[in-house]
Amino acid sequence: MAKITSVSPLAPAAFPDLPVIDGVRFASAAAGVRYEGRTDVMLALLAPGSTVAGVFTRSATRSASVLDCQAKIGADSDDGAAILVNSGNSNAFTGKAGDGSVAAICDAVAAATGLPAARVFTSSTGVIGERLPHDRITAKIDALVADLDAAKAPEAARAIMTTDTFPKGACTTVSLPGGGVKIAGFAKGSGMIAPDMATMLVYVFTDAKIARADLQTLVGGINDRTFNCITVDSDTSTSDTLLMGATGTSGVEVTAEDGAFADALEGLFRDLAHQVVRDGEGATKFVTVKVTGAASDADARTHALAIANSPLVKTAVAGEDPNWGRIVMAIGKSGAAADRDSLSIRFGDLLVAENGWVAPGYREEDGAALMKRPEIDISVDIGLGTGSATVWTCDLTHGYISINADYRS
Amino acid sequence: MAKITSVSPLAPAAFPDLPVIDGVRFASAAAGVRYEGRTDVMLALLAPGSTVAGVFTRSATRSASVLDCQAKIGADSDDGAAILVNSGNSNAFTGKAGDGSVAAICDAVAAATGLPAARVFTSSTGVIGERLPHDRITAKIDALVADLDAAKAPEAARAIMTTDTFPKGACTTVSLPGGGVKIAGFAKGSGMIAPDMATMLVYVFTDAKIARADLQTLVGGINDRTFNCITVDSDTSTSDTLLMGATGTSGVEVTAEDGAFADALEGLFRDLAHQVVRDGEGATKFVTVKVTGAASDADARTHALAIANSPLVKTAVAGEDPNWGRIVMAIGKSGAAADRDSLSIRFGDLLVAENGWVAPGYREEDGAALMKRPEIDISVDIGLGTGSATVWTCDLTHGYISINADYRS
Known part of the structure; x- marks a missing residue:
C-alpha cells in the first residue's frame, strides 16, 4: 500500500465543530485489524425510538456487511440501533466466512448493548478477499460501549479512514416551525475504491423525529443527487454504505415532504461528497461538470459522467490544458443523444465552443488561465432539450498511478 | 504534445513483408498538414471492379470525413475507388468548414484519377477542432497519383501515424478451391483517442473477388470480434475508420459464408488490433481478458470491458500486483449478472479465486511471478451460463499520464 504522506491540497481548512446530537453516542478503539498505532473501529449507539435508513x-x-445491512434496513423498531465500523479489512469476497464474521460482530454488540442483533448495522472497509479477524473487534466491544460519548464523533470519523488524507465531517442546523433540529455526519473515501484499502462510507445523524419510511425516502433521493454524482476513477466499491439515524430527541417532527429539512440535508450530503472528491487519490483539481440542454436528465447524467470519467479529460485537467476537443470526444462516445452543431462548451464563464466549432471569440490563453485554478467548472449545453445533471470529479495525475501501481498491496 | 522518443516495449520485431495485392496501388507524401519532416498523406487507388466496405x-x-464515408459506403459501383488519408489534423468538430474540406479533397482526387467523387473515401487523424488546411493536401494530389506503386503500402502505413511508436501491418494468404488469395493491411492507433493526435484507422486489401454486400457482412462481423474488443483507455475516437477493398484481381470468388477466408481475415484483423494495444500510450503489459460462463455473450463482454477499463485493475497490472480483489470489484460494478459464490478467477493457468473466496491452493508469490510477464492473461468464469467474450487491453502507467498530462497540446 502506498504511504500517504501529505494531506490533499484540496482539503478543507479544518474539521468542522460537530454539534452533539442528543440520542447518539460514539466511541472508537484500536483493534489492530490491520493497521498499527491508530484507531480502526468505531461504534455509534442510537437511543431507543431512533429510526435508521440507508443506501448501499x-x-x-458487495460485501458481507452490506448484504447484512440491506436485510435489516427495512424493518421498523423502537429498540434503538448500533453501527459498528472497522477499517483495514473490507470483509468482501470472503465467502461464507465473511457472513460468519458479520454475525459474530453483531452478536457481540447485541450482547454488550442489550439490543437485538437485528438492530446492529456493520460496515467494513479495507483489503478485499482476506478473512476479517473479527475476534480482534469483538474483543474491544465492551471497552467501546464503556467509552460511548456524545461528543466523540470526530474520533469516530478518524477511526474509519483508510487512504484518506483527512477526516471528513459536516454539520448544519435547520429552523422548522416546531423548533430547531441539528444534523451532523462524517464520511470516508478517497477513490470509489482505492489501493485495496478504501471505499466510501457515510454516517449521518439528526435529532429530528422522522419515521423510518420518510427517512429512507429522503436519504435515497438526496443520495442520487450527491454521493451518486461523484466519481474519482469510475471504479465502484464493494462496500459503499450510507447510514442515517434520526434520534427524534429534539421532538421536532419532519416528513419526507419537508423542503427546508431536505434542502439542509442535501447541502450536508453534498458537502461530504465534495470532501470525498477533494481527497481523491492524487487529486490536484476539483472539477464540476454541469450538463444542460440534454434530451433528458438521464442523458445529461450520462454525458456528465462520460466527461468526468474520461482519462483523457482528467489528464488534460491535470496538465492545465484547456483541451475542449477531449470534451467533444467524451460527449460523442457517451451513447446519449448529442448533435455536433448544437452543443456548446464553457470553462467557467468562458465560451469555448459552439455551433459545431470553436467559439469565434475564444482565445487559447484565456482557457489556459482558467485551467490553472484549483477548481474547474466545465459546462456543456447539448442544445437538444431541458435535461440537466451535475457531477463532481477530480483530475488524473501521477499521484493516482503512484498510489495504485507503484506499491504492492 | 508529448515527444514520443522510444518504441513501445510490446512492439513486434519488425514490420511484415506485405505482398503486392494486384489492383491496389499506394503513394505517400509530406504535405505539411501539421508535422514537419515526415510524410502525412497517403493515397490508395483501387482498380475498377473493386468493392469497398467499411465500419466507422x-x-x-464523429468527424466530417467519417460522415462522408458513411454516406458513400453502401453504394455499388464498378468504377474503382480511392482512399485519401491525412495525419496531423482530424477535421473533427470543425463545423460546416470541415464538410467543405472533405468535398475539396474528394473533388481533387476525383479530378486527378478520373473517379467520381462519390468513390473517394477520406480519413483524417490528429488534432480536433482546428480547421483542416486542405489546400496543402490537394496541392499534393497530382504528385501522389504520379507516384502510385503497388509495393508502397509500408510507406503508406508510416504516413498515417500520429503518436504511434511503430507502423502496424499484417498479411496472410488463403487457399480456396478456386485458388489462392492474399490479404494485406495496415493500421494506426495508440489510444482510442490520444493526445489530441490519434485515433484508430485501418485499411485492408485483398485480391479476392467479393460482392460489396458480402464484404460488408464479413468486415462488420469480424470487426465486432477484433477491433471492437480492444481498449486502451475507454475513450472513443471521433474518427475511427476501417475500410476494406477487394480488387477481385485473383479471380477467386469469396462470399460471406466462406469460412476459410473469414477465419484468415479475422486473424489479420486481430493481429492489427493487438498491435494497436501493444502501442497503447504508456503500455508496458499486453493484457487478455477472457470471460466465460456469463449469462449471455453480451454480459460476458460487459464484464470483460469493465475489467479491461478499470483504472484500478490497469494500475495493478502496471505494478505487477496480482490484485484479484480489484477484478472482483470490476465484475461487481459492471452491471451484468454475477454471483459472488459462483465466479472463479485465473491468472494464466493459476486458479486464484473460487467459491466466493481466494482459492485454497493459491499462493501470492505464484500470482506475483505471473504478473512479471509482459503478457498477462486474466480469465474469469462467472459460473452462471455459457456466454463468453475476450477483450484485449494494456496497463495504465506513468507513461500514459506523461503523454496526456505533462505536455500542453
Whole structure:
C-alpha cells in the first residue's frame, strides 16, 4: 500500500465543530485489524425510538456487511440501533466466512448493548478477499460501549479512514416551525475504491423525529443527487454504505415532504461528497461538470459522467490544458443523444465552443488561465432539450498511478 | 504534445513483408498538414471492379470525413475507388468548414484519377477542432497519383501515424478451391483517442473477388470480434475508420459464408488490433481478458470491458500486483449478472479465486511471478451460463499520464 504522506491540497481548512446530537453516542478503539498505532473501529449507539435508513452499493460482489445491512434496513423498531465500523479489512469476497464474521460482530454488540442483533448495522472497509479477524473487534466491544460519548464523533470519523488524507465531517442546523433540529455526519473515501484499502462510507445523524419510511425516502433521493454524482476513477466499491439515524430527541417532527429539512440535508450530503472528491487519490483539481440542454436528465447524467470519467479529460485537467476537443470526444462516445452543431462548451464563464466549432471569440490563453485554478467548472449545453445533471470529479495525475501501481498491496 | 522518443516495449520485431495485392496501388507524401519532416498523406487507388466496405465510429461527434464515408459506403459501383488519408489534423468538430474540406479533397482526387467523387473515401487523424488546411493536401494530389506503386503500402502505413511508436501491418494468404488469395493491411492507433493526435484507422486489401454486400457482412462481423474488443483507455475516437477493398484481381470468388477466408481475415484483423494495444500510450503489459460462463455473450463482454477499463485493475497490472480483489470489484460494478459464490478467477493457468473466496491452493508469490510477464492473461468464469467474450487491453502507467498530462497540446 502506498504511504500517504501529505494531506490533499484540496482539503478543507479544518474539521468542522460537530454539534452533539442528543440520542447518539460514539466511541472508537484500536483493534489492530490491520493497521498499527491508530484507531480502526468505531461504534455509534442510537437511543431507543431512533429510526435508521440507508443506501448501499449496487455492486454484484458487495460485501458481507452490506448484504447484512440491506436485510435489516427495512424493518421498523423502537429498540434503538448500533453501527459498528472497522477499517483495514473490507470483509468482501470472503465467502461464507465473511457472513460468519458479520454475525459474530453483531452478536457481540447485541450482547454488550442489550439490543437485538437485528438492530446492529456493520460496515467494513479495507483489503478485499482476506478473512476479517473479527475476534480482534469483538474483543474491544465492551471497552467501546464503556467509552460511548456524545461528543466523540470526530474520533469516530478518524477511526474509519483508510487512504484518506483527512477526516471528513459536516454539520448544519435547520429552523422548522416546531423548533430547531441539528444534523451532523462524517464520511470516508478517497477513490470509489482505492489501493485495496478504501471505499466510501457515510454516517449521518439528526435529532429530528422522522419515521423510518420518510427517512429512507429522503436519504435515497438526496443520495442520487450527491454521493451518486461523484466519481474519482469510475471504479465502484464493494462496500459503499450510507447510514442515517434520526434520534427524534429534539421532538421536532419532519416528513419526507419537508423542503427546508431536505434542502439542509442535501447541502450536508453534498458537502461530504465534495470532501470525498477533494481527497481523491492524487487529486490536484476539483472539477464540476454541469450538463444542460440534454434530451433528458438521464442523458445529461450520462454525458456528465462520460466527461468526468474520461482519462483523457482528467489528464488534460491535470496538465492545465484547456483541451475542449477531449470534451467533444467524451460527449460523442457517451451513447446519449448529442448533435455536433448544437452543443456548446464553457470553462467557467468562458465560451469555448459552439455551433459545431470553436467559439469565434475564444482565445487559447484565456482557457489556459482558467485551467490553472484549483477548481474547474466545465459546462456543456447539448442544445437538444431541458435535461440537466451535475457531477463532481477530480483530475488524473501521477499521484493516482503512484498510489495504485507503484506499491504492492 | 508529448515527444514520443522510444518504441513501445510490446512492439513486434519488425514490420511484415506485405505482398503486392494486384489492383491496389499506394503513394505517400509530406504535405505539411501539421508535422514537419515526415510524410502525412497517403493515397490508395483501387482498380475498377473493386468493392469497398467499411465500419466507422459510432461517436455522436464523429468527424466530417467519417460522415462522408458513411454516406458513400453502401453504394455499388464498378468504377474503382480511392482512399485519401491525412495525419496531423482530424477535421473533427470543425463545423460546416470541415464538410467543405472533405468535398475539396474528394473533388481533387476525383479530378486527378478520373473517379467520381462519390468513390473517394477520406480519413483524417490528429488534432480536433482546428480547421483542416486542405489546400496543402490537394496541392499534393497530382504528385501522389504520379507516384502510385503497388509495393508502397509500408510507406503508406508510416504516413498515417500520429503518436504511434511503430507502423502496424499484417498479411496472410488463403487457399480456396478456386485458388489462392492474399490479404494485406495496415493500421494506426495508440489510444482510442490520444493526445489530441490519434485515433484508430485501418485499411485492408485483398485480391479476392467479393460482392460489396458480402464484404460488408464479413468486415462488420469480424470487426465486432477484433477491433471492437480492444481498449486502451475507454475513450472513443471521433474518427475511427476501417475500410476494406477487394480488387477481385485473383479471380477467386469469396462470399460471406466462406469460412476459410473469414477465419484468415479475422486473424489479420486481430493481429492489427493487438498491435494497436501493444502501442497503447504508456503500455508496458499486453493484457487478455477472457470471460466465460456469463449469462449471455453480451454480459460476458460487459464484464470483460469493465475489467479491461478499470483504472484500478490497469494500475495493478502496471505494478505487477496480482490484485484479484480489484477484478472482483470490476465484475461487481459492471452491471451484468454475477454471483459472488459462483465466479472463479485465473491468472494464466493459476486458479486464484473460487467459491466466493481466494482459492485454497493459491499462493501470492505464484500470482506475483505471473504478473512479471509482459503478457498477462486474466480469465474469469462467472459460473452462471455459457456466454463468453475476450477483450484485449494494456496497463495504465506513468507513461500514459506523461503523454496526456505533462505536455500542453
